[in-house]
Amino acid sequence: MINSLLLPCKVFKFPPKKFERPKGFQNKGPKMELTITQPDDWHLHLRDGDLLEAVVSHSASHFGRAIVMPNLKPPVTSTAAALTYRESILKVLPTDSNFTPLMTLYLTDTTSRDEIKLARRSGVVYAVKLYPAGATTNSQDGVRDLFGKCLPVLEEMVEQNMPLLVHGEVTDPNIDIFDREKVFIETVLEPLIQQLPRLKVVMEHITTMDAVRFVESCKEGYVAATVTPQHLLLNRNSLFQGGLQPHNYCLPVLKREIHRKAIVSAVTSGSKRFFLGTDSAPHERQRKECSCGCAGIYNSPVALSLYAKVFEEAGALDKLEAFTSFNGPDFYGLPRNISRIKLRKTSWKL
Numbered sequence: 001m002i003n004s005l006l007l008p009c010k011v012f013k014f015p016p017k018k019f020e021r022p023k024g025f026q027n028k029g030p031k032m033e034l035t036i037t038q039p040d041d042w043h044l045h046l047r048d049g050d051l052l053e054a055v056v057s058h059s060a061s062h063f064g065r066a067i068v069m070p071n072l073k074p075p076v077t078s079t080a081a082a083l084t085y086r087e088s089i090l091k092v093l094p095t096d097s098n099f100t101p102l103m104t105l106y107l108t109d110t111t112s113r114d115e116i117k118l119a120r121r122s123g124v125v126y127a128v129k130l131y132p133a134g135a136t137t138n139s140q141d142g143v144r145d146l147f148g149k150c151l152p153v154l155e156e157m158v159e160q161n162m163p164l165l166v167h168g169e170v171t172d173p174n175i176d177i178f179d180r181e182k183v184f185i186e187t188v189l190e191p192l193i194q195q196l197p198r199l200k201v202v203m204e205h206i207t208t209m210d211a212v213r214f215v216e217s218c219k220e221g222y223v224a225a226t227v228t229p230q231h232l233l234l235n236r237n238s239l240f241q242g243g244l245q246p247h248n249y250c251l252p253v254l255k256r257e258i259h260r261k262a263i264v265s266a267v268t269s270g271s272k273r274f275f276l277g278t279d280s281a282p283h284e285r286q287r288k289e290c291s292c293g294c295a296g297i298y299n300s301p302v303a304l305s306l307y308a309k310v311f312e313e314a315g316a317l318d319k320l321e322a323f324t325s326f327n328g329p330d331f332y333g334l335p336r337n338i339s340r341i342k343l344r345k346t347s348w349k350l
């Protein structure tokens with residue numbers, strides 16, 4: 001595919017001297033350039049072993065930090081495991097990289113309050129991920145009893161100001177797969193927030209106008225959402241266009257065009273409640289192209305360009321930087337990056 005896109009081309013390790021904040025494109029003759037604060041990825045799967053080594057530089061070359069998902073085999077359920085995983089990521093980073101992995105814990109029915117205290121004290125664990133058991137890749141050890149067994153842990157997370165990151169889908173096979181996010185909001189998220197209004201929640205990879213409305217209806221600073229490039233660019237037709245397209249299969253699954261449009265409007269509106277989370281989820285090719293393929297779209301090499309394309313097409317390039325680089329750290333209470341990245345519009349082949 002050949003496309004004319006804003007391609008990340010340079011990272012400034014510190015602000016260039018006499019830097020002036022760009023208002024959208026700097027149209028310099030044939031070169032169209034945009035310089036923004038270096039983005040972070042607030043939802044990323046780096047895996048481990050050979051796969052980790054193969055993919056990490058694609059994130060590290062564009063993003064300053066990333067929230068690293070814990071759904072390994074076995075999952076990262078303890079601070080000790082998160083520390084070990086972090087070391088293995090740092091070990092395979094390019095030597096000149098400043099990329100910082102922000103670790104997460106995988107919530108189970110047996111996670112203890114003490115584990116949350118340990119996680120907070122570690123200084124390297126930034127959130128806890130809720131996978132409803134059976135919802136997606138490596139979620140079999142996930143949560144089965146959120147309002148029962150997990151409640152004390154959730155209360156401790158409120159105490160520790162530790163965000164809960166949510167895979168927002170019910171797992172009941174009788175619920176239509178396209179309705180699972182909406183039903184999750186109604187049956188899990190709304191009651192959860194009523195019960196624990198001070199819990200910080202990130203609804204990950206939102207896919208519906210229902211999720212947009214829900215996030216917008218909550219108290220700012222407590223509930224936010226990440227948005228992937230694929231849910232901004234594709235609708236469910238992309239799964240079947242010209243034949244079954246396994247590389248467009250992820251969870252939550254792509255939805256109708258009205259939902260895609262609602263998500264584009266939300267992120268390009270300038271709202272602080274939405275921020276960049278690629279959900280880049282690499283799988284080996286034979287696990288995607290087979291009779292029962294895995295869910296997950298690997299997008300980290302192109303994600304930033306794809307987000308820029310969405311904002312450009314919506315006439316909202318002036319809102320891109322807040323989405324990619326401000327709203328996430330502000331929600332997590334972390335400093336914004338100081339480095340900047342330059343995007344240059346060019347024709348390129350994926």
Ligand code: DOR
Pocket residue numbers: 045071136137167249250251252281282295296297
């Ligand atoms: O499509 C997905 N892939 N969705 C998820 O929630 C998990 C991810 C993965 O780990 O492969």
Ligand code: ZN
Pocket residue numbers: 043044045069279281
């Ligand atoms: Zn994910």
